[in-house]
Amino acid sequence: MDKELAVMMLTWEFPPRIVGGISPHVYCLSRSLAKNGVKVYVVTCDFPEAPQHEVVDGVEIFRIDSYKNPSPDFVTWVYLMNMNMQREAAAIVNNLDGKVDIFHAHDWLVANAGIGLKHVFRKPLLATFHSTQVGRNGAQYEYERMIHETEYWLTYEAWRVICCSNYMISHAKWAFGLPEDKLVMIPNGVNFQEYARNKNPNLSQFRVMFALSEERIVLFVGRLVYEKGVHVLIKALSKVLEKVNVKFVIVGSGYMEEELSNLVTGMGLAHKVMFTGFVDDETLRNLQRCADVCVVPSLFEPFGIAALEAMAAGSPLVVSDTGGLSEIVEHDVTGVKVHPNNPDSLAWGIARVLLDKKYAEQLKNNAYKKVQEKYDWDKISQRTKTVYETVLKEYSESFWT
């Protein structure tokens, strides 16, 4: 390929608009691809104070007005946002004289736009599935079925479907009946350099804001939604307290926030749990650094970026033995795996790490090494670039060219 490969990423979230894992994923992937010689355009939703157009780290970002059309419900809002995104992206591609080789959509939230652009400009569409409706919540009711069918439609229209773990690959095969050769596994990465530099030596002053010096910090980072299993963690608290003095620090927000808070109060342990809500990047990194153990108690987990981040931050890890987490963590080597949805097992795992300093140190060091070897974004973006090149080669043999 003598000319530079140009990719347009479509995503509903991109920093500073951060909701879940898609935002950091697209940001890190785009940046690494740009370093690797790929021209990357990101088309995403607007966010207060974020500029409509900017170039950051070699990535050209366009933010579109996604609140132009009042909507009666969320799915309609998504489809109307897609209408706007598609129209703006079409104008952008037109202005570039059509010089975009691939459209890369992230999750069903940009399905309509991705599929539309594919047909309008007759370029291959790639879709990364960070999660699925059936995995999150099933597809029993009309609303959920709409989303599931939209996901299916996206897999149908995509040239390749990218998933971040082997677990997701077999899950997608089951959920959408996809053939083997359509699926590609490329794991998520973590920007571990962000943890290596900016080392804050004065973490003791920082730590005081979250826990007493005699309390060990047990950290959870993630959305407060059912599939993340925070309620399991809360239920494990009293068992953990029997063995070791801890403070649970829960970072993130979501629809379960009030329920979880009530659960804690009902147990009479409100002084042992801190719900911080959303925190900025620096605070988050520092928390991950000074945590005595990080917990990822998910019930459904396509990947588990939170686990990678803990590993990069040098914090010992306890995870549910499920989904992508099972692939990332090796029990007794890089972390502790416990039975999912089992507060007793989780309590056991947490206590194990907190009570055996040497063991925790071992896990930490092995984890850090593994994250450097396997989950570095530069290596991952290289794999992604290879997929782009493979698809474009197949495309060059099709009647669309």
Added chain:
Amino acid sequence: MRVVIFSWEFPPRVVGQLADYVRELAAQLVKNKVETHVVTYHDYLTGRYEEPEGIKTYRVTNPVRTHNGVLTWVLTLNQEVERAATNIYYDTDKRVDLIDVQDWHFIPTAVTLKKAFNLPFIYSVESLEDHRSHGADSPFNMAIKSIEQLGMYEAERIVVKSEWMQDEVVRIYKVPKERVKVVLPKSSTWIKDNLETYISVAEGAKWIKN
């Protein structure tokens, strides 16, 4: 001249009066040597056909089957309409002069194609949400109105079937009167008026392209 008409109904799918109107319009256009394609919806009779009167139809179905109302149904269907329209566009070596959007449903597609290919479109108003919903303004109605608004703003010309509708379009959407053309369906100059509108929009586009 080559024209693509978007309509959510076309025989054998008849919902209101639009189906027969579009068929008659298309048939007359063909008689007047306009290559006419109609992209429309049908639940299962999908594909391209050449109708008896020389009208080329391209029927598509909804890629998503479950919906919670007409809005989501319309929005996902737009993608298939877009696919059909772009197939026509590429098959004819990108020589489509304009799109005639009959009513609000496929405005999203027309606007995207305008941005992508500089392809002009006419918005032929069959009815307005304010009239259909008797002025109700729930988010559902507002969403449809915002789509109509988009069509009004981006269309080269708006065509209405009565002077009353012309006044309503001007009143509700604040469109300059000169952009709204009245073409009376029952008049003797009906097809001539339509052709004139088409030609002026097509010519206008050519001038911009060059």
Added chain:
Amino acid sequence: MLSRISPGSIPDELYFLCMLHNIGATAPEKSLTLEEISRWTVMKSEKVEENLKKLMEGNHVESSLISGVVRYFLTVDGIRKVLSMYS
């Protein structure tokens, strides 16, 4: 994702916040008056006021005086809150 957020499944004011998001009151330029919100959400003004008050206390909604009229819109925290419900 809690794809089906229905009244009763989450606190009233959060359901109301999601509605405000969906109708697009997400910036000062897109702010809405009490009357507009009441009309679009088909909710009585007193109930709307009650919800707005709770949301403003939680810093999810802000109000501003534009051309002598009080208008409401979601703050960054409010937007984040809604998105985290839906994702």
